[in-house]
Amino acid sequence: MRVWFAGSLVVLMATFSFSSSLLGQSNQPSATNRAPTSLSHDLSGVWMQYADGTEPGFARMNGVDDRVRPPLTPWGQAKFDAAKPLMGPRAVGGSEDSAALHCEPSGPPQLLILPNPFEIVQIPGRMFMFFEELHIWRTIWTDGRPLPKDPDPSWLGYSVGRWEGDTFVVETAGFNDKVWADLSGNPRSEQMHLTERYRRLNHDTLEQQIIIDDPKSYTKTWVSPPKLHKLEPTWEIAEWFCATSEEQTYDEQVRKPSGVAPNK
Amino acid sequence: MRRLRPRLVVLLFGFFLASVPLFAHHGNSAYDMSKTTSYKATITKFEYSNPHTQVYFDVTVDKGNVEHWVAETTNPGMLNRVGWSRDTLKPGDQVTLIANPNKVGARVVFLEKVVFSDGKELTTQKAF
Numbered sequence: 001m002r003v004w005f006a007g008s009l010v011v012l013m014a015t016f017s018f019s020s021s022l023l024g025q026s027n028q029p030s031a032t033n034r035a036p037t038s039l040s041h042d043l044s045g046v047w048m049q050y051a052d053g054t055e056p057g058f059a060r061m062n063g064v065d066d067r068v069r070p071p072l073t074p075w076g077q078a079k080f081d082a083a084k085p086l087m088g089p090r091a092v093g094g095s096e097d098s099a100a101l102h103c104e105p106s107g108p109p110q111l112l113i114l115p116n117p118f119e120i121v122q123i124p125g126r127m128f129m130f131f132e133e134l135h136i137w138r139t140i141w142t143d144g145r146p147l148p149k150d151p152d153p154s155w156l157g158y159s160v161g162r163w164e165g166d167t168f169v170v171e172t173a174g175f176n177d178k179v180w181a182d183l184s185g186n187p188r189s190e191q192m193h194l195t196e197r198y199r200r201l202n203h204d205t206l207e208q209q210i211i212i213d214d215p216k217s218y219t220k221t222w223v224s225p226p227k228l229h230k231l232e233p234t235w236e237i238a239e240w241f242c243a244t245s246e247e248q249t250y251d252e253q254v255r256k257p258s259g260v261a262p263n264k
Numbered sequence: 265m266r267r268l269r270p271r272l273v274v275l276l277f278g279f280f281l282a283s284v285p286l287f288a289h290h291g292n293s294a295y296d297m298s299k300t301t302s303y304k305a306t307i308t309k310f311e312y313s314n315p316h317t318q319v320y321f322d323v324t325v326d327k328g329n330v331e332h333w334v335a336e337t338t339n340p341g342m343l344n345r346v347g348w349s350r351d352t353l354k355p356g357d358q359v360t361l362i363a364n365p366n367k368v369g370a371r372v373v374f375l376e377k378v379v380f381s382d383g384k385e386l387t388t389q390k391a392f
Contacts, residue, residue: 059392086293087293091293093293093294093366115338116341240339240341249311250336253334254316257370257372258295258336260368262371
């Protein structure tokens with residue numbers, strides 16, 4: 001009788017400690033699972049990147065910084081050479097060609113640097129990012145699950161996130177190669193493993209750092225400097241669908257003519 | 265406490281940069297962003313839509329000839345936040361447009377500011 005009771009007690013204690021470790025993996029901020037930290041674990045809000053880039057005419061969109069891009073592999077170089085970028089020294093007005101210009105979706109990391117705000121919403125087990133440009137929402141799983149071993153290639157990839165002290169670390173894999181990594185035509189392959197690091201430095205400031213590991217495209221890890229975003233508490237994420245009719249009007253009336261010298 | 269100080273420096277630096285009037289433009293490779301030109305414009309159409317808002321306008325040149333131009337700017341989502349609306353411009357409005365000129369001389373420019381006939385100004389710059 002005593003042995004049975006003791007055995008049950010052991011099982012019961014094991015069950016409780018297992019449950020509490022499961023609870024500890026949840027992203028719900030609580031006194032039991034939060035390491036001592038001076039920064040908030042609440043990243044929710046509408047965030048807009050600061051206009052502090054250095055490229056003339058493009059003061060934003062430098063969260064992926066091509067000034068520190070590692071060398072390209074032969075595959076990466078071929079992709080880069082074939083791309084007709086939207087910005088940078090190779091860009092030619094009226095001749096740009098990017099997936100988004102054909103109303104195809106964007107995806108990380110390019111999606112993370114577009115010059116419109118995003119909104120972060122946190123619920124138990126998940127964090128959402130809603131991107132105003134192209135009306136894209138993205139799920140980051142925070143319930144402790146690992147990245148899938150062999151995810152299907154997709155526009156957004158599959159994302160998981162966890163807290164490391166003050167920093168929310170997101171890892172994403174399972175990308176297709178149909179979207180550039182940025183707007184300068186730098187490639188993204190199916191082998192890309194993307195890491196993002198977020199810290200809420202104070203109530204109004206979110207720091208974002210983008211780290212690209214893509215051995216098919218680049219010979220080394222591409223670590224961009226952190227980029228600051230400002231909280232905009234009065235902003236609502238506006239509607240922006242890529243409507244073929246609107247893209248066509250803009251293409252025909254503005255984009256293509258902008259690169260054509262008038263007949264003298 | 266030691267760790268906070270470098271972060272504070274980054275923060276202050278970031279705020280300083282944000283307050284300096286830089287080229288806050290989304291920009292476009294077709295335009296010379298270092299220059300501006302002024303146009304006495306009659307608005308013919310105001311297309312307040314994604315991806316980029318378009319301001320179609322006429323300019324009367326020598327001997328009464330009329331040229332047709334278009335100025336582009338950013339999307340309504342961002343423009344709404346800096347005081348624009350779908351009623352900001354209407355066909356027939358006579359305004360001065362300040363824009364970055366086209367690199368190859370096409371009649372397609374990048375709008376920086378509207379100056380209305382009553383002297384009021386509306387910029388696009390803070391929308392970028």
